[in-house]
Structure formats: C-alpha cells, structure tokens
Amino acid sequence: MKYWWAEAAVIMSLLVRSTCAASADDWTKRAIYQVMTDRFAIGNGSSPNCDTSKRAYCGGNWQGIIGELDYIQNMGFDAVWISPVVENVQGQTTEGEAYHGYWPQNINALNSNFGSADDLKSLSKALHDRGMYLMVDVVVNHLVANPTNTTNVFPETFDYSQLQPFGGQNSFHTQCFISDYNNQTDVEQCWLGDAGLPLLDLDTENSTVVSTMYNWVKNLVSEYSIDGLRVDTAKHIRQDFWPDFTSNAGVYTVGEVLIGNVTYAAPYTNGLSSVLDYPTYYAVYNAFVNGTSGNISAIAEMVTQAQNQYNHGTFTLIVKNAMTWPFINDGIPILYYGQEQGYQGGNDPANREALWSSGFNEDNKPLLTHVKTLNAARKQAISANSNFLTTKTTFITQQDSTTLAVSKPPFLTLLTNVGSASGSSAKWSVPSDAKVFSGGETLVDVLTCDTYLWTIITASTISLLSQSVLAASAEDWTKRSIYQVRHRRRISSQLRHECMPKYCGGSWQGIINKLDCIQNMGFDAVWISTIAENVQGGIAVGSEAYHGYWMDLSNALHQRGMYLMVDIVVTSLTAPTISNSFRLFPTAAIRWIKFFPRVSHLGLQQSDRRRAMPARGFQFITSYSGCQRINSTVVSTLST
Structure with missing residues (x-):
C-alpha cells in the first residue's frame, strides 16, 4: 500500500x-x-x-x-x-x-x-x-525622518518639514517607544522602530x-x-x-x-x-x-x-x-x-x-x-459551486495525529505533516456519516489529474489512501507506444494460456514477469484490463483475489519509466453488497468506457458489457478543467 x-x-x-x-x-x-x-x-x-x-x-x-x-x-x-x-x-x-x-x-x-x-x-x-x-x-x-541630533539626546529632534503634508510636531504622538505590547495605549500611541531609526507615530x-x-x-x-x-x-x-x-x-x-x-x-x-x-x-x-x-x-x-x-x-x-x-x-x-x-x-x-x-x-x-x-x-x-465561497471549512476527525481531513465542497483536502523521509506514510478515513460524498460520485485528484477515486463494492467507510504518482500529460502520452494485455487470459506467472471465457490464471505478477519482453519490443506503456471487482457466477469477486496485488505492477512499471493505463467500467450497481466506499488507485491514465445508468447489470458478463458498450476512445488529462466530472467531488492531495 x-x-x-x-x-x-x-x-x-x-x-x-x-x-x-x-x-x-x-x-x-x-x-x-x-x-x-x-x-x-x-x-x-x-x-x-x-x-x-x-x-x-x-x-x-x-x-x-x-x-x-x-x-x-x-x-x-x-x-x-x-x-x-x-x-x-x-x-x-x-x-x-x-x-x-x-x-x-x-x-x-x-x-x-x-x-x-x-x-x-x-x-x-x-x-x-x-x-x-x-x-x-x-x-x-507613521512617517520617517532622520534625527537631526546625533548625541543620543532623548527625545530626539527632527526636521518635521520633511514630513508632508503634516509638517509639524503636533501632528505626531510624543516620542516613546513601545515597551508593553499588552498595553493597547502603548501599541497605538508610542512609536515603532528605535533611536537609530524611529518611526514617528501619527496622532490619529x-x-x-x-x-x-x-x-x-x-x-x-x-x-x-x-x-x-x-x-x-x-x-x-x-x-x-x-x-x-x-x-x-x-x-x-x-x-x-x-x-x-x-x-x-x-x-x-x-x-x-x-x-x-x-x-x-x-x-x-x-x-x-x-x-x-x-x-x-x-x-x-x-x-x-x-x-x-x-x-x-x-x-x-x-x-x-x-x-x-x-x-x-x-x-x-x-x-x-x-x-x-x-x-x-x-x-x-x-x-x-x-x-x-x-x-x-x-x-x-x-x-x-x-x-x-x-x-x-x-x-x-x-x-x-455557487456556495463554495460562503461555505465554511469543516474538519473530519482523524485518529492519526499527523493527518487532517478538510471538507469544503466540492473539495475534500487531505493534510499530513509526516514529511518525505523513507518509510513515511499517511492514511485518512472519511466515515460515510460525514456526508462528504454521495453514492456514485467520481473523485478527482486536482493536483495530478491522473489519480482517481471511484466506487468499489465492500466496506462502510470511505478510505482515502495516498500515492505519489507519475503526472503524465497529454503531450507525454503522445510520445508513448501502448501494449494492451488482458491479464485474466493472456499472461500468467509461468506461461501463456489459451482458454474459454473464464479466469485462466493470468495475473499482475505475470505481467511484471514479462515487462522485459514488452519493453524490448519498444513499448513504454501498458494497458491492462479493469482492476475493479467483477461479477462471476452472480457473486461480486475482488480482482486481487485472482490477480494478486496490482500495486506491485504499478510500482514495477514506474521504476522502468513506463506508464500504466487501466481499463475501467464505471457502473452504478444495485446489490446488497454495495455501499458508499471508495479507493484511490495511482494510474497514469484511465480508459473510460461508459457510464451505465443507475440500474442493475449483475446479469451481464464482462465480455457482454464490452460488446454492448464500445469504447469511446481515450481521454488524457492535462489540467483540472480537463478532468472535471459533472457533479463530481474533488479530492485535493498534498504532494507532488
């Protein structure tokens, strides 16, 4: 993590x-x-x-x-x-x-x-x-004039004619330097500065x-x-x-x-x-x-x-x-x-x-x-948000004393003072009763625009996990060549499989093992299948249960200077197992297929959805305005 x-x-x-x-x-x-x-x-x-x-x-x-x-x-x-x-x-x-x-x-x-x-x-x-x-x-x-006497005489004398448009001593408070900042009369009527450079206090x-x-x-x-x-x-x-x-x-x-x-x-x-x-x-x-x-x-x-x-x-x-x-x-x-x-x-x-x-x-x-x-x-x-400027900031209590979660819709901001030393980390938790999000909202990291938060089945709280990721702009991506894999069928940890439409053993670790092969062909970006939980036999199944820890793949690619593209189907499923929960995934880009209407699609297999909902193409994010989502909530992260 x-x-x-x-x-x-x-x-x-x-x-x-x-x-x-x-x-x-x-x-x-x-x-x-x-x-x-x-x-x-x-x-x-x-x-x-x-x-x-x-x-x-x-x-x-x-x-x-x-x-x-x-x-x-x-x-x-x-x-x-x-x-x-x-x-x-x-x-x-x-x-x-x-x-x-x-x-x-x-x-x-x-x-x-x-x-x-x-x-x-x-x-x-x-x-x-x-x-x-x-x-x-x-x-x-105050106004300033150099003292005309140089023998440490107090009070000092000045050429008040320099101080325009006032020009007279009676326009200023009597010389005294502030000695007690707990005394408001001193603060307002005595002088700032010192004998070397006094700031003559106007008599307001x-x-x-x-x-x-x-x-x-x-x-x-x-x-x-x-x-x-x-x-x-x-x-x-x-x-x-x-x-x-x-x-x-x-x-x-x-x-x-x-x-x-x-x-x-x-x-x-x-x-x-x-x-x-x-x-x-x-x-x-x-x-x-x-x-x-x-x-x-x-x-x-x-x-x-x-x-x-x-x-x-x-x-x-x-x-x-x-x-x-x-x-x-x-x-x-x-x-x-x-x-x-x-x-x-x-x-x-x-x-x-x-x-x-x-x-x-x-x-x-x-x-x-x-x-x-x-x-x-x-x-x-x-x-x-017409109320953004008038809505007061509120704070979501965190158990970790080094973190702070701040809500000012449409912003959710995550603060930490753990620093950048090796091994430093921070985690935030946003309870569902904080009413920061509504179900189905898409959260966008405004600092990178290539890190997203979306709905995942399971859990009853919103956990925001942080990750510093490669900030890839559209210009960066145009210089890349993308190699597409479907991890569940094409590459396993040991060998290739030819199989029917079912899980056949391919995994993220298998892709890691073949990165030399992909990179040797001249590719510098890998597009993988969706990493979200999928439906298998009518039961929600976590991808990690089949494919291992996908963060290992993300890290392996970035260590090679390669980009990661993730295929994602954004759905609004209606099933007892679904709750308002979000995870944050560090990806360099996301391939959006289509937003399904708010109806159940539990009866569709992944392959059916792909045929029924063809890809709309690629959307690469270069600025905040580019990654705006209608009615979305924005996540502001605090590092680059």
Whole structure:
C-alpha cells in the first residue's frame, strides 16, 4: 500500500467580514500575487546582481511589473499587490535604504525609484485591460525622518518639514517607544522602530490628521484607479479610525494585525474589509514547518475559533503541504513573489530576493506548476459551486495525529505533516456519516489529474489512501507506444494460456514477469484490463483475489519509466453488497468506457458489457478543467 508524501511551502491568508466594501464579493473570487516592487522586475529588461544584505534599492519598478504580467497571469493570478507607492525617506539609514516602501516621508509624492505617475497609471491600466485587479500597500500609522541630533539626546529632534503634508510636531504622538505590547495605549500611541531609526507615530486622535488621511486615501485610489488596499500596521491605530478610512477609500481593504490571538485580531474586521490571518498562520507554520513534532490538529482548533470570532470566517494560510491550504480553504489566497521559484526566503532581508535572477523561468518548476494547478482548481470550484465561497471549512476527525481531513465542497483536502523521509506514510478515513460524498460520485485528484477515486463494492467507510504518482500529460502520452494485455487470459506467472471465457490464471505478477519482453519490443506503456471487482457466477469477486496485488505492477512499471493505463467500467450497481466506499488507485491514465445508468447489470458478463458498450476512445488529462466530472467531488492531495 502506497501513500502521498508530504512537503512544505509558504503562503499567506485573509479573513473577510460579512459586510465589506462594495467590491468585496469580487475580491473573494480572486487570487493575489504579492510583489516587492524593487525586487520583482526592471522595465528595461536588465537583471543586475542584487545583494539583499546591503538593504539597498536594486532597480525594480512599475514598468518591470507591466513587462511580466504574462508570467503572473499564466500562474492563474488575477490580482497583484504592490509595495507602498509614496515617497520614502531618502538615502541611507541605520537600517539601509527604504527600497521596500514602508518608511514614508511625503504621502503626496510618489517614490521616484519605482517610476512616474504615468508609469503607475500604466500599470493600473495594463492590469485592468487583462481583467486583473491592483492592490496597493499603504502605511497610515507613521512617517520617517532622520534625527537631526546625533548625541543620543532623548527625545530626539527632527526636521518635521520633511514630513508632508503634516509638517509639524503636533501632528505626531510624543516620542516613546513601545515597551508593553499588552498595553493597547502603548501599541497605538508610542512609536515603532528605535533611536537609530524611529518611526514617528501619527496622532490619529487629531482631527486634522484624521481628515488629511481620509482625503489622501480617497484621492490616491481615484487618481490611480486602485481596486484594493493592504493596510500596514493596522493594530497600531485605534479601531474606530478604520470604518471611515475604508468608507473614504471606497475599495476593499486588508489590514495587517500581526498577532497570534484570534480574539484580538477579529474586531478589526468591523472597520476593515478583512485582516491577514496571522493566528492560523502560526498554527499552520508550527504544524508543517516543525514536521512530525508539530501539532496538525491545532490548525482545526484555530480555524474553528476564528470562524466563531470573525464576522465572516474566510481566510487562507501557509507552509507545499500547506501550500495547498489557501486555495481550498476559506478566503483569498495570496502568494508572495518567489515562492513559485523555490526561493528559500528567511528573515528580513533574506526574504527580499530579486526575482529577475530566476529569469522568470516556468520550465521544470514544480512549485510554479503546483500553484498554477491550485489556482485552476479553485476557479473551477467557484464556477461549479455557487456556495463554495460562503461555505465554511469543516474538519473530519482523524485518529492519526499527523493527518487532517478538510471538507469544503466540492473539495475534500487531505493534510499530513509526516514529511518525505523513507518509510513515511499517511492514511485518512472519511466515515460515510460525514456526508462528504454521495453514492456514485467520481473523485478527482486536482493536483495530478491522473489519480482517481471511484466506487468499489465492500466496506462502510470511505478510505482515502495516498500515492505519489507519475503526472503524465497529454503531450507525454503522445510520445508513448501502448501494449494492451488482458491479464485474466493472456499472461500468467509461468506461461501463456489459451482458454474459454473464464479466469485462466493470468495475473499482475505475470505481467511484471514479462515487462522485459514488452519493453524490448519498444513499448513504454501498458494497458491492462479493469482492476475493479467483477461479477462471476452472480457473486461480486475482488480482482486481487485472482490477480494478486496490482500495486506491485504499478510500482514495477514506474521504476522502468513506463506508464500504466487501466481499463475501467464505471457502473452504478444495485446489490446488497454495495455501499458508499471508495479507493484511490495511482494510474497514469484511465480508459473510460461508459457510464451505465443507475440500474442493475449483475446479469451481464464482462465480455457482454464490452460488446454492448464500445469504447469511446481515450481521454488524457492535462489540467483540472480537463478532468472535471459533472457533479463530481474533488479530492485535493498534498504532494507532488
């Protein structure tokens, strides 16, 4: 018995409230690609070396993003989140240059390192021409100016005239650095940063400051046709500031509330359209990054708590096992640039690599392919199920502490943190009373599209067994030559048989023994007869009882670089022995014969069915949309 191997990756999540800005419904259908403008792409196509340790500008700009929109859109993303666009503190500071955009100095001017006003408008138009959205990061909490005194005098003095449009000390809270994060007054009115680089905290209790910020965000959104805002350091401003801010912006707002406490974070959705779901992020990080020592059940606990706390529990999360999570869970998936290229990241500044060093290569990039598949699957789920975006995620309890089964129709997702070490395995069980499936539904693995789940007689629960299999596309198959065998008649373990229409001793082990012969003839794919239980003398008989363990054949073929094709008759039999049970078989392709109507065919022999129901040809799956089945339930596996 084989199982899926688990891997890991990193991604972010959102929690969305039920009463949002006007465009919230549109945003929930989107998938967001986050770029750091200075590190994504350069408009002239150059690719200079970028040493992240220097914390300096490397040359990325808005024209560079325009030039690589094909790259972003080809992955399935339809929204782009860019760095803050306003003018930042100039030159070197104790923490390097403000290449990231989070040290604003003049909110009425643009950051000239990223381009001109026309460039930003061109980016907005280029996105909209493609039907994509523009999200801009904004910093409302603070501005930055270098201290004018250098003798460690406290409080420090600054040239407030640099800080536009405010220009006076009375627009800022009195200097004090946050010392107690359990004290909300400290969090909201004291300063971030340190004496070397203080972030001057705007006095958002000051009515002039408040009206200035409200007017600024309204003009910014209007001038550059912005579709959504990500709001930096939202928890450092009083909560009752945010409703009118969102109203004046008139677009979807996503707040950064950096804390692992759901109860603390949830109220911010009363003023902002959504918040980044850091509470569940930490649970997923601990579950997957810490491997088998992580507590995967904590994800379910945190999600359930969040659904009870937030006005509308919609969000997504991180870490390649967990990379699937944001696309099948509640909320809007966000991918941080470079993840798809396998960038290692780390703490600041290591997580701010230049993407142009990858050449924007899309070949032989398993994570990029993974993301593309997940985006396609999510869009298909939205299209197929009108309730997908509003149905809450539910968890199906597993006895194995390293596994988690997650239901969000039409998705069933299987998570594990067992890792990819030799001998690692995982098994999931979905009881029939979980009401995840209906009898006769076909389940499709959206990550490979060549692994299927279908109805088998026996058992009273749905067991989902994992297997990492060869992902064979239509293009792969066109290069193959197929050798067809009927194992029950043609090849036995010892010799060939000529026999009447009955079981004559052929087996999967017999095929294994003859693989040299098949391969020496130049064939690199084998098409075998159906492996499901068949009717013999009016009694349901398991194929394994006659032919041995077919998984041995699957493994033997894949070890030789050969493909396995399985003949399958999908029936809806009505007999006392039939129940809602499913098995997962790792096949490179399946030959569909025909779907029988929901009537008994127990009286037909296999040979009669083949003559009565001729083959419709081959259907090879290359993408999720290609393997869609009407009214099907989708299985999302978590490894490649």
